[in-house]
Amino acid sequence: MAKPSARKLWAMKLAGNLPTSGVVGFDQAGRRKVEGIILGIDPSLRGTGLAVVEVKRDQRRLLRSHTVRLKAKATMPECLAEIYKSVSSMIEDFDASIVALEQTIYVQNFQTAQILGAARGAAIAAAAVLERPIFEYPPLRVKQAVVGYGRASKHQVAQTVMQLLALDNALDFDEADAAGVALCHAFTG
Numbered sequence: 001m002a003k004p005s006a007r008k009l010w011a012m013k014l015a016g017n018l019p020t021s022g023v024v025g026f027d028q029a030g031r032r033k034v035e036g037i038i039l040g041i042d043p044s045l046r047g048t049g050l051a052v053v054e055v056k057r058d059q060r061r062l063l064r065s066h067t068v069r070l071k072a073k074a075t076m077p078e079c080l081a082e083i084y085k086s087v088s089s090m091i092e093d094f095d096a097s098i099v100a101l102e103q104t105i106y107v108q109n110f111q112t113a114q115i116l117g118a119a120r121g122a123a124i125a126a127a128a129v130l131e132r133p134i135f136e137y138p139p140l141r142v143k144q145a146v147v148g149y150g151r152a153s154k155h156q157v158a159q160t161v162m163q164l165l166a167l168d169n170a171l172d173f174d175e176a177d178a179a180g181v182a183l184c185h186a187f188t189g
Contacts, residue, residue, distance in 0.1 A: 040182030041101035049174030053182040065175035087126035100185035
């Protein structure tokens with residue numbers, strides 16, 4: 001499910017049909033406040049990051065993070081099946097009400113773009129089959145929402161996610177990126 005435009009959201013609000021999945025109201029600046037259990041996904045064929053973040057009021061906590069690591073000898077269908085199963089399992093195990101994933105960045109290599117698209121497709125299909133709303137965010141927006149700077153490094157994202165979720169140690173980069181996507185949805189959804 002694509003995120004509705006601001007114009008469509010306003011029309012839905014006036015008609016009393018504003019989507020409520022995870023939305024609990026609006027802050028003083030008019031931004032939607034999101035609460036609930038969000039599955040963040042950083043898709044990749046051999047290293048998909050997954051992070052389940054619970055947001056209640058102004059509190060955030062990491063429920064679980066995992067990287068779907070697949071060996072180089074695994075075939076593409078095997079990798080896509082494992083991504084699908086892992087995403088489905090995380091949604092079901094934690095009853096995630098929202099799925100947020102990172103959009104594909106610009107890549108010059110056509111084959112790389114196809115592979116990333118397939119990995120994203122497996123993750124999206126898992127969420128869609130389980131009828132969860134799906135929100136997509138470009139990497140620059142995720143970094144802007146989490147770190148405050150759209151060109152932040154992976155290390156900066158990992159350190160900021162660690163602070164925002166009050167973790168003792170930084171997550172690996174794939175998991176930190178996934179948690180960043182979940183937080184981006186919570187902050188800007």
